[in-house]
Amino acid sequence: MMTNTGNRVTQGQFSFLPDLTDVQITAQIKYALQNRWAVSVEYTDDPHPRNTYWEMYGNPMFDLKDPAGILLEINGCRKTFPNHYIRVMAFNSTRGVESPAMSFIVNRPETEPGFGLRRQEVDGRAIRYTVHSYATDNPENERY
């Protein structure tokens, strides 16, 4: 049974919605900046849900006042990695919180092959399940 018909990776915010437009992205970033969260742009070509740490594009951006600067970086990243997953993260550095406050995907490959379920028989009749991304069958940078 396939519940995610578009085969789209659903991670972070807004991932069940159609792709955000630049105007919508700008509005989200503006909200993050209003809360004084540091925004960064990250990319990866391994969409496994446990792949938590993506590569950072450029330096983290502190002390920005306006979303235009971040949009500039997003577009730079899109140009460099047109077929990677790119997400925007907002980090809340308040003492005691210190964790990402927002995370949403702003770019995804044209075709997403999706995930397969792998079964491993262990200890007699017991079965272990694991999720495998078809994309990762190919080496890095040749996945999409």
Place this chain on the structure above:
Amino acid sequence: MGQDTNLGDIQTKIGDPGIDLGELFRDSHIREVLDQLDRELVGLKPVKTRIHEIAALLLVDRARKQIGLTGGAPSLHMCFSGNPGTGKTTVALRMAEILHRLGYLRQGHLVAVTRDDLVGQYIGHTAPKTKEVLKKAMGGVLFIDEAYYLYRPENERDYGQEAIEILLQVMENQRDDLVVILAGYKDRMDRFFQSNPGMSSRIAHHIDFPDYSVDELLEIAELMLTGLQYRLSAEARQTLGAYIARRITRPNFANARSLRNALDRARLRQANRLFEAATPVSVDALATIEADDLLKSRVFEDEAPPQSQKN
């Protein structure tokens, strides 16, 4: 202020569709900023005129947008040239606020940088550094002090050129995201533009900051002291006039900045005088700077002018 009549004229000319520029003007609360500018900045006639012109332009632009006339956003990159202490940074700060109120800038903050903040120390260091500064300035004003240091013709491997190129690119492509203001001494700025014609053509407004006259400096001094809750005694006011007249001819005269330093030293001497008097001091005495505090300045010593900056 000539502003009102200007706007009134335009309003009658527009006539029929009935966009009330006066109302737009009031809504933007630009009046307070312009008034404050007139109040707090002494002299600087050409600067104020230009700011009023820019304000009028942006207001009309906004009105045009309301009735559906679209013209691209005007380029507002500027160059402030003038001697030290003529108020370039102060005006840049005000400019950021004015442009914000007029809806040209989204945030209206000012990021002040010099060569060090833009140019890196090794290959590949400059671009990220410059970009970071530019990103910080987005939505506001990027103020580059002593911009001519970016270009060092004597060293062809200097990274300044790289910073200039990135700057030019952003100035052109993201015109509605930030305003770049270059500042520096007149002659060196001119030479800078001569060797960077691309930069010169992308800057729409070249504004000259004239030197202050003695009277203007005196007025500035009183404004400064009022801000600090001091005042001059009548005698001290005259002495200050004489002081300024002498100080102007000395080397290293930096207009309002020299004046502020002089006043700071006068405050120092006043404090010392009150302290040494060892009698109870009145509120009046605490707030008043006397002629004596100024007369002790080295500028009044009639020997040959010392070359050092202390005076």
